[in-house]
Amino acid sequence: xxxxxxxxxxxxxxxxxxxxxxxxxxxxxxxxxxxxxxxxxxxxxxxxxxxxxxxxxxxxxxxxxxxxxxxxxxxxxxxxxxxxxxxxxxxxxxxxxxxxxxxxxxxxxxxxxxxxxxxxxxxxxxxxxxxxxxxxxxxxxxxxxxxxxxxxxxxxxxxxxxxxxxxxxxxxxxxxxxxxxxxxxxxxxxxxxxxxxxxxxxxxxxxxxxxxxxxxxxxxxxxxxxxxxxxxxxxxxx
Numbered sequence: 403x404x405x406x407x408x409x410x411x412x413x414x415x416x417x418x419x420x421x422x423x424x425x426x427x428x429x430x431x432x433x434x435x436x437x438x439x440x441x442x443x444x445x446x447x448x449x450x451x452x453x454x455x456x457x458x459x460x461x462x463x464x465x466x467x468x469x470x471x472x473x474x475x476x477x478x479x480x481x482x483x484x485x486x487x488x489x490x491x492x493x494x495x496x497x498x499x500x501x502x503x504x505x506x507x508x509x510x511x512x513x514x515x516x517x518x519x520x521x522x523x524x525x526x527x528x529x530x531x532x533x534x535x536x537x538x539x540x541x542x543x544x545x546x547x548x549x550x551x552x553x554x555x556x557x558x559x560x561x562x563x564x565x566x567x568x569x570x571x572x573x574x575x576x577x578x579x580x581x582x583x584x585x586x587x588x589x590x591x592x593x594x595x596x597x598x599x600x601x602x603x604x605x606x607x608x609x610x611x612x613x614x615x616x617x618x619x620x621x622x623x624x625x626x627x628x629x630x631x632x633x634x635x636x637x638x639x640x
């Protein structure tokens with residue numbers, strides 16, 4: 403039985419990205435999805451959990467989430483060091499950096515697991531279509547909608563971007579990746595949009611015999627979107 407813990411779903415559910423968990427639930431034969439609310443103690447602290455999922459939240463809710471997770475910093479580091487899978491989508495990845503700097507310069511201390519920090523933009527929400535490739539060769543399609551960017555010296559990134567920016571507008575490296583920790587700003591939901599990447603996640607969970615839900619349709623949609631995004635890249639170069 404694969405056990406997936408979804409942290410704070412009442413907060414971390416923007417942009418329809420709860421669809422990531424629904425897709426995993428439909429694609430893994432033997433899986434138990436555990437939903438942990440904001441006032442509950444996370445199950446990964448004392449139970450055998452195979453994967454932790456964190457979705458995007460509002461900027462205000464993000465502060466409360468950080469405070470809820472702060473007492474478990476060492477347990478989270480241990481989870482990552484033991485190569486358990488963590489998927490942090492949208493601004494959820496910022497929680498694992500050093501701090502978040504608001505538009506007034508005030509800093510919110512984060513978990514400090516990775517050598518990165520986030521800066522919020524003043525009165526501007528950043529939107530763009532994205533195409534990148536992971537170190538494993540998976541081409542990732544999706545989009546961004548965010549009010550902050552990631553900076554810092556941590557070289558453990560998730561993908562190289564060909565369409566859209568990376569951690570911030572001045573770099574083409576995007577997200578965070580260490581062991582089986584994956585953090586990315588890419589929305590979509592990213593798993594239904596990227597079936598080959600999703601297959602790799604399912605295999606890393608030890609459920610390689612499972613069949614991807616709606617695989618034929620998912621692959622067709624992915625290939626069509628990939629084709630369109632590649633056209634956009636060619637047009638940008640003209």
